[in-house]
Amino acid sequence: MPLPHTVARRKFLLGAGAALGATAAVGLTRAGAAAATGVRRPGSRPNVLWIITDDQPRHTLPTMPRTWKRLVRRGVRFTRGNVAAPLCGPSRASMLTSMYVHNHGCQDNETMAEFNGQGLDQDTIGTRMTQAGYTCGYFGKYMNGYSDSPTYVAPGWQRWVASLGTVSHEVNVAGRVRTVDMHVDQFATNQLKRWLKRRATEAAPWFAVFAPTNPHSDGWKVDSYGPSTEHEHDFDGVAWNPPALNEKDMRDKPSWMQDLPFQRRAKMRAAYEGKLEELQDVDDQVNAILNRLGKLGMLDNTWIFFVTDNGYMLGEHRLAKKETAYEECVGTPFVVTGPGVRQGSLSQKLVSTVDLMPTTLEVAGLDPEAGRPLDGRSLVGPLTTGDWSGWRTRMLTEHPLKSWAHLREGNTVLVDHYAAGEQEVYDMAADPHQMSSLHATTDTAAMTARLTALRNASGRTLRALEM
Known part of the structure; x- marks a missing residue:
């Protein structure tokens, strides 16, 4: 017999489907560093929490009833939010630095060695928030390639609880590797809750990242998932039949795709079931963190961002x-x-995960323009005033290792497979599932030029090209 919460979750899924749509301050005192980075607003400042899931398709968000109720209904949900790159390591590097992949250069998924080798870990959201006087904690998945340096602690984080894999029970706690007797996501949740309780006795504001490994499959097996016993049957037999599943006519797709075999429907359905069930564990963990914030009286003074590192097909x-x-x-x-x-508002504005860092810096009272130029934009003004004039009208997503770049302008998407000399064009209003590319009947010269300029630009120049 299904548990009551299982029934509630299934009802929620049916109802919501329609709504889819240990280090210190790197050589500076906190006061001195804050001045150096351009603090603009003294006094009591809000706290900030990033929640970064792993391999979560956007359309699965409504299956998380507590997250939907407590975050979506209390904030703004963007229907046109994109990752900087749809691959875990490069995507996380972009979040930490507000740099697109063509600027930070970490293209491969085993990202951390290259990230650290370039010294990029010396100037991240963590170091800047620490320099601004925030107490910073990282809890969960950090960056791919981490297991090669399992005792590493990134600069800028006063509390460090980083999982070493999606299957392993090993966790780096303040530079020491521990084997825990529970799922690493639950361990990270417990550690974050304890850390938050300690923050209640301090005057300094805090910044935290909660990065669960779920809903990532176990290893590289598409249909291998490990939800908790509480949720392992929540979505048994759930249907999975999206319009683009095993698309029949692939003549409009790039040449490397045209002869792809069909995927096994049963395997894809099982993978979908596994993702949804693992997301119920994430849903519980988010709820527990929000409960702790509420009990500590912190919830109303905390900015919370919910994103993923990439989606999944x-x-x-x-x-x-x-x-x-x-x-x-x-x-x-x-x-x-x-x-x-x-x-409870819905927005179609174009937002990217490179926007997390500049937004967080402005929340902290910092000038995002001080120091190294950032590729992203701060959302603080538009979100609090409703004035989106001057916001980007085109947005880049890219994967330099695979030699493609993606440009969104209004309802139009251009994908330029520049090494292969092939393109795709979609009208997302008429064809949201991208079944019929219009590249054969569309003059893409001007749009391609804009996309090429974006994928070769950085900082202010890149942001000017978005207009």
Whole structure:
């Protein structure tokens, strides 16, 4: 017999489906460093929490009832939020630095060695928030390639609890590797809750990242998932039949895709079931963290961002993977709540995960323009005033290792497979599942030129090209 919460979750899924749509301050005192980075607003400052899931397709967000109720309904949900790159390591590097992949250069998924080798870990959201006087904690998955340096602690984080894999029970706690007797996501949740309780006795504001490994499959097996015993049967037999599943006519797709075999429907359905069930564990963990914030009286003074590192394809266009330029991969659930943010609103503005860092810096009272130029934009003004004039009208997503770049302008998406000399063009209003590319009948010269300029630009120049 299903548990009551299982029934509630299934009812929620049916109802919501329609709504889819240990280090210190790197050589500076906190006061001195804050001045050096351009602090603009003294006094009591809001806290900030990033929640970054792993391999979560945007369309799965409504299956998380507590997250939906407590974050989506209390904030802004963006239906056109994209990751900088649809691959875990490069995507996380972009979040930490507000740099697109062509600027930070970490293209491969085993990212950390290259990231650290370039010294990029010396100037991240963690170091800047620490320099601004925030107490910073990282809890969960950090960056791919981490297991090669399992005792590493990134600069800028006063509390460090980082999982070493999606299957392993090993966790780096303040530079020491521990084997824990529970799922690493639950361990990270417990550690974050304890850390938050200690923050209640301090005057300094805090910044935290909660990065669960779920809903990532176990290893590289598409249909291998390990939800908790509480949720392992929540979505037994759930249907999975999206319009693009095993697309029949692939003549409009790039040449490398045209002869792809069909994916096994049963395997794709099982993978979908596993993802949804693992997301119920994430849903519980998010709820527990929000409960702790509420009990500590912190919830109303905390900005919360909910995103993923990349989406995932489960048979759409005959693909079972990330790394492609389709909406299932490049799209992220993107939700923001915070003081002054309009509750329960929906936005079609173009936002990217490179926007997390500049937004967080402005929340902290910092000038995002001080120091190294950032590729992203701060959402603080638009979210609190409702004035989106001057916001980007085109947005880049890219995968330099696979030699493609993706440009969104209004309802139009151009994918330029520049090494192969092939393109795709979609009208996302008329064809949201990207079944019929219009490249053969569309003059893409001007749009291609804009996309090429974006994927070769950085900082202010890149942001000017978005207009």
